[in-house]
Amino acid sequence: MRKWIGLDVGGTTIKGAAVLEDGSIVYKEERPTESEQGTPHMLDRMAQFVRDLAKSAGWSFDDVAGVGVGVPAFIDFATGFVERAVNIGWYDVALVDELKKRLGDNIPVAIENDANAAGLGETWAGGGKGFDDALFVTLGTGVGGGILVDGKIVHGSNGMAGEIGHITIDPNGRLCNCGRIGCLETISSATGIVAAAQERIAGEATTLKEEEILSTRIVFEHAERGDRVAQEVVAYAIDRLGFALANIGCTLNPQVIVVGGGVAAAGETLLNQLKDAFARYALPRVTAGTAITLAELGNDAGVIGAALLQVRN
Amino acid sequence: MRKWIGLDVGGTTIKGAAVLEDGSIVYKEERPTESEQGTPHMLDRMAQFVRDLAKSAGWSFDDVAGVGVGVPAFIDFATGFVERAVNIGWYDVALVDELKKRLGDNIPVAIENDANAAGLGETWAGGGKGFDDALFVTLGTGVGGGILVDGKIVHGSNGMAGEIGHITIDPNGRLCNCGRIGCLETISSATGIVAAAQERIAGEATTLKEEEILSTRIVFEHAERGDRVAQEVVAYAIDRLGFALANIGCTLNPQVIVVGGGVAAAGETLLNQLKDAFARYALPRVTAGTAITLAELGNDAGVIGAALLQVRN
Numbered sequence: 001m002r003k004w005i006g007l008d009v010g011g012t013t014i015k016g017a018a019v020l021e022d023g024s025i026v027y028k029e030e031r032p033t034e035s036e037q038g039t040p041h042m043l044d045r046m047a048q049f050v051r052d053l054a055k056s057a058g059w060s061f062d063d064v065a066g067v068g069v070g071v072p073a074f075i076d077f078a079t080g081f082v083e084r085a086v087n088i089g090w091y092d093v094a095l096v097d098e099l100k101k102r103l104g105d106n107i108p109v110a111i112e113n114d115a116n117a118a119g120l121g122e123t124w125a126g127g128g129k130g131f132d133d134a135l136f137v138t139l140g141t142g143v144g145g146g147i148l149v150d151g152k153i154v155h156g157s158n159g160m161a162g163e164i165g166h167i168t169i170d171p172n173g174r175l176c177n178c179g180r181i182g183c184l185e186t187i188s189s190a191t192g193i194v195a196a197a198q199e200r201i202a203g204e205a206t207t208l209k210e211e212e213i214l215s216t217r218i219v220f221e222h223a224e225r226g227d228r229v230a231q232e233v234v235a236y237a238i239d240r241l242g243f244a245l246a247n248i249g250c251t252l253n254p255q256v257i258v259v260g261g262g263v264a265a266a267g268e269t270l271l272n273q274l275k276d277a278f279a280r281y282a283l284p285r286v287t288a289g290t291a292i293t294l295a296e297l298g299n300d301a302g303v304i305g306a307a308l309l310q311v312r313n
Numbered sequence: 314m315r316k317w318i319g320l321d322v323g324g325t326t327i328k329g330a331a332v333l334e335d336g337s338i339v340y341k342e343e344r345p346t347e348s349e350q351g352t353p354h355m356l357d358r359m360a361q362f363v364r365d366l367a368k369s370a371g372w373s374f375d376d377v378a379g380v381g382v383g384v385p386a387f388i389d390f391a392t393g394f395v396e397r398a399v400n401i402g403w404y405d406v407a408l409v410d411e412l413k414k415r416l417g418d419n420i421p422v423a424i425e426n427d428a429n430a431a432g433l434g435e436t437w438a439g440g441g442k443g444f445d446d447a448l449f450v451t452l453g454t455g456v457g458g459g460i461l462v463d464g465k466i467v468h469g470s471n472g473m474a475g476e477i478g479h480i481t482i483d484p485n486g487r488l489c490n491c492g493r494i495g496c497l498e499t500i501s502s503a504t505g506i507v508a509a510a511q512e513r514i515a516g517e518a519t520t521l522k523e524e525e526i527l528s529t530r531i532v533f534e535h536a537e538r539g540d541r542v543a544q545e546v547v548a549y550a551i552d553r554l555g556f557a558l559a560n561i562g563c564t565l566n567p568q569v570i571v572v573g574g575g576v577a578a579a580g581e582t583l584l585n586q587l588k589d590a591f592a593r594y595a596l597p598r599v600t601a602g603t604a605i606t607l608a609e610l611g612n613d614a615g616v617i618g619a620a621l622l623q624v625r626n
Contacts (some may be wrong), residue, residue, distance in 0.1 A: 133469055147564070149462050156446055156566025157602035166596050167560045178596060247480045248564055251460070253469025283479050283491060289470035 002065040006307025011087035018057030019307035023125025027057040035088040047102035066108035068309035070117035110309040119146020121305025126296040127258040139263035143185035188241040190216040242277020249286040260295025315378040319620025324400035331370030332620035336438025340370040348401040360415035379421035381622035383430035423622040432459020434618025439609040440571040448567045452576035456498035501554040503529040555590020562599040573608025
């Protein structure tokens with residue numbers, strides 16, 4: 001099996017892994033991002049990290065088939081430029097060229113938006129394994145998405161493919177960070193669930209009042225213990241997610257929808273309600289053709305996906 | 314330029330054309346479908362039609378690079394079987410094999426759902442020319458769609474990709490043919506526009522009362538002549554279409570959305586209102602990346618798309 005190195009660059013840490021073609025991790029490590037020390041310093045450290053990962057995996061660097069990097073950024077795929085990565089202070093960085101300069105011209109280097117890389121990782125090696133047409137949904141602070149068609153990431157016209165968190169669901173709803181009203185992520189993200197719970201605590205009888213700090217986990221727990229308000233908050237967030245995914249189902253008809261991110265920690269409770277909601281709103285043939293699964297790779301999805309970026313190109 | 318033959322099979326006629334690689338038609342003709350005479354008879358006539366088209370175009374059949382057929386049907390692309398084409402009475406017809414049996418094993422034959430073929434035709438040679446990531450929308454009796462990513466038709470898990478007419482828009486709206494409530498096609502199709510006009514004629518002052526029979530064309534005409542009710546009916550149908558397309562825009566981020574079908578005959582009136590509605594609901598970066606155009610090939614889109622099916626595979 002070919003050997004790959006993946007990096008997943010975040011605001012505070014860079015995750016790195018030596019990964020085999022089947023998505024299995026041979027060795028992984030995290031290092032601080034140190035974005036405050038500037039781009040050239042970061043690029044030097046990333047190149048060194050790549051070489052160290054190969055070494056720690058017991059591989060000769062010459063045996064590495066290629067390197068992939070996930071970045072929280074808009075990317076110009078034609079040129080290999082990172083247009084804008086706000087969290088790490090990069091603007092117009094020629095990431096592919098800069099890494100090749102440090103690692104050697106012969107090593108293939110690919111870059112990708114980090115959410116898309118995670119979607120590829122989950123599709124090829126995690127909750128969507130065995131499927132080529134997939135939608136990956138992350139339910140975290142926001143709602144993110146990644147789309148694969150024929151096993152390849154869909155980028156769209158200007159890198160906005162998969163921005164399903166900004167599908168409008170409730171024109172009379174909450175203000176979204178994007179400046180618009182009622183986007184999916186104002187309802188079905190962790191933030192949206194907590195906001196809905198807080199809005200209802202004031203005027204209603206609910207055990208949620210006992211909590212000092214609310215989180216999605218806590219709201220799900222109260223729902224499972226029978227609190228009606230918590231149950232309604234959870235049910236609404238999942239119903240609207242199912243509604244949005246059913247509409248995407250009529251558009252893309254994916255073989256699998258993989259759900260990950262913090263909210264997905266609710267596991268089977270979330271999954272079963274979501275399957276019901278999807279079936280409620282999708283054409284029966286779409287429901288029949290779409291598996292809905294939980295993500296399996298956790299925090300490793302991004303680095304595995306980054307490593308595998310070049311496998312099917 | 315390579316030479317291709319395309320057939321577009323409908324319930325009453327089969328359109329045929331000899332098409333060059335750039336999508337230009339050298340010769341075209343229509344023949345009755347004669348589905349009542351059974352499948353073997355139809356297959357014989359289709360094969361003869363293909364040979365006659367080449368001849369009429371002044372081509373030797375040996376110079377034809379391949380044949381493509383659009384069928385109003387679910388298709389199993391792995392086997393080349395037409396699963397079910399209700400309009401022409403086909404069930405489990407091995408279309409690719411049957412045509413090769415009649416035309417020779419060496420000639421490449423491809424088949425496709427007719428709406429997808431039309432979408433490919435419009436994207437490669439019509440209103441979406443120059444773009445690889447496209448959404449084709451037909452506004453006719455229903456609302457149909459075809460999706461291209463990297464210049465290739467997206468089929469999805471079980472052939473339902475592009476069924477955007479069944480995106481739910483108004484949970485309190487009209488019953489759809491699919492059995493569900495408030496699908497996009499109950500609002501923005503010709504049928505939906507006429508239904509909305511009829512609902513409002515009874516109780517309101519409108520020049521639409523003067524008409525014996527309503528059609529989309531007539532509703533648009535009254536709107537342009539200043540009738541407020543007609544204007545509101547048109548505005549609502551286009552607003553909801555723009556809303557649905559904006560949500561698809563956040564998912565697929567196509568470079569171009571090409572609008573065709575009978576309703577698109579309203580031309581610039583439709584196009585300008587639709588662009589405004591899209592911009593109203595889409596993220597600004599999605600609006601910036603998405604051109605919206607009118608279809609250009611009319612009834613030829615399907616046969617041109619069928620002919621070109623194998624060009625980029």
